[in-house]
Amino acid sequence: MTALGQIGSLRRRLLLGALALIATALVVAGLAIGLILARFVRGQIDQRLDAQIVSLVSGLEPGPALRLSRDLDAPPFDRPGSGWTWQVTRGSARLGSGSLGDRTLAVTSAPAADDDRPRPADGAGPRGEALILRVLALPDGTVVAASAPRAALYGPLREAGLALAASLGVLGLCLAAGAVAQVRLGLRPLDRLRQELESVRAGRRERVPDPQPAEVRPLAAEINALLDQNAAQLAQARTHVANLAHGLKTPLATLSLALSEPGRDPDGRLSQLVAHLDRGVRHHLRRARSAALTGAARIRTELAGPVADLAGALERLHADKGVRVTCAVPPGLAAACDPQDLDEMLGNLVDNACTWCRREVRVSAEGAGSDVVVAIEDDGPGLGPEALAAVVQRGRRLDERVPGHGFGLAITTELAELYGGGLALDRSAMGGLRARLRLPG
Missing domain, CATH: 3.30.565.10 (Histidine kinase-like ATPase, C-terminal domain)
Structure with a gap:
């Protein structure tokens, strides 16, 4: 494989690099935004459950009996099977939401009794389903728990994720189009330099123009230096051709004068050959001087x-x-x-x-x-x-x-x-x- 084959297309390499970076950035951004959305939605659910727990604590009547001073089964805690439930236990006594019915929440771990804020806990729903559970343990042994279904977290995240994926897809297409335009615009000076070199080769100009972008200017200077060096070498070759022409024409002229003397060339054939040789030498030396000065391609x-x-x-x-x-x-x-x-x-x-x-x-x-x-x-x-x-x-x-x-x-x-x-x-x-x-x- 040649060196050029190993290098490949500069435009393709730039585009692939830009597209790879864009894809990586979009994936990282999608994961970060998804994590932020998950924490935000979970925070909203936790706040709602904590507000229900605080309401339950404030509604407990003092005394040994476990009773509520008012009905706290506000929607959605009143809908059976909704997964939004609450439960208050003290010893063997229990109070539950309408959505819980005669079933119980199985709280397998609870925070310490001296903690005055609701904390997440491990547990399962009446049918063993996974729930988002918040629990508060009171000093008198009362345990207040509230739960929400996992769908309350995953549903909004799924909808937000689809919208986010579509937005990131559109953004990726826009960034890819911008990368293509940027690569084309960035490589345009190289294409213009190629056209200028083609003009030099075709003879429409002698040098590459000096005004160039800063990154291309050293390359243009080296090209012009190479053209100047070639011109100097061609001028030197022209001098050698001129010397050769002088060295050949002088002996031919001398030979022609010698043959013009009486008796040297009775039938004139030698003079014709010398004249033909002189014309050929002049023609080919003239063409050699022209090629040495400009080059056939220019x-x-x-x-x-x-x-x-x-x-x-x-x-x-x-x-x-x-x-x-x-x-x-x-x-x-x-x-x-x-x-x-x-x-x-x-x-x-x-x-x-x-x-x-x-x-x-x-x-x-x-x-x-x-x-x-x-x-x-x-x-x-x-x-x-x-x-x-x-x-x-x-x-x-x-x-x-x-x-x-x-x-x-x-x-x-x-x-x-x-x-x-x-x-x-x-x-x-x-x-x-x-x-x-x-x-x-």
Whole structure:
């Protein structure tokens, strides 16, 4: 696994981290709020039971007999089976609420008699059900107890818990949406930096702009420093290329002068070879200097203008045939190619089409992903499959009667491949040859 694969997506890691923290915070908040609600509801129940116990104590008549001075069976203590009950015992004597009937509360533990406040106790209801029990023991041996059903605690908690869960769910969705927006907003400077680097690579700008967020500014400074270093190295390479050009052109010029002397080159063949070599050296050194100065990926040459100029020039050159060159190149479509190399490639292809066509040549261009494809078609006789493979070979001419040296298509193919593109030949819908030149966009 590569280092990039181990790192993964920064956006995904930030989102997963934020969502994990949000989920943890919501769970903790839900538990804390639920605990607070449980204590609050339990406190309300205890207060109601304690108030009933105080009422019972104040309603006891003095004397050995266990009697109440007034009826204290207020709702809900008067409803049988409600779970809200009270009981007063002294020895074998017992008083109970209407909801208790002839049954008794089984109090298994009670607070000390010297405690003047009701306290929670352990016990069970008449049917053995669990209750919330409060008990007060008086100094004379009287025990006053009041109970409430467990549903009085769990019912409100269940309803409040459902409302709380729904509220926390909505809050979680809002926080998640906020986290997504925050991550997108926070990573936007990196996306903008990527676009600026793409502009540098495409040749639309020389450097990354200096105004950047504080966190991205050191990265932008390092990128600009790297660009400056590459520019300095390319300038040094340009100097070496210039020195090489001088070292090659001088001996060629000397050789050309020597061959111009009488008797040195009777048939002129050596002079032609020297001239051809000089042109090739100049062309390739010029392209090397251009690549060393800017780099092929940072050159941007629009196609519409050169194609239109070339079409007009070749129409005049082949005026005796009445050749008509039509162009269909979208404005703004550009190739990452040196203008001189583009002129040479298109010149070879369009001139070849004008040479072999009957009357019409068509030039079109379109974007194909990250590349640009220029198609040159003619209405001439075309070529067979074997001839299509042979015509791109250097020095290969299919018809010796036609002027030329047989290097045009081979040179075009080599130049296109130098830029990472290529040349493909096939049959045109117009009946002749179609050459498809592919170059980086």
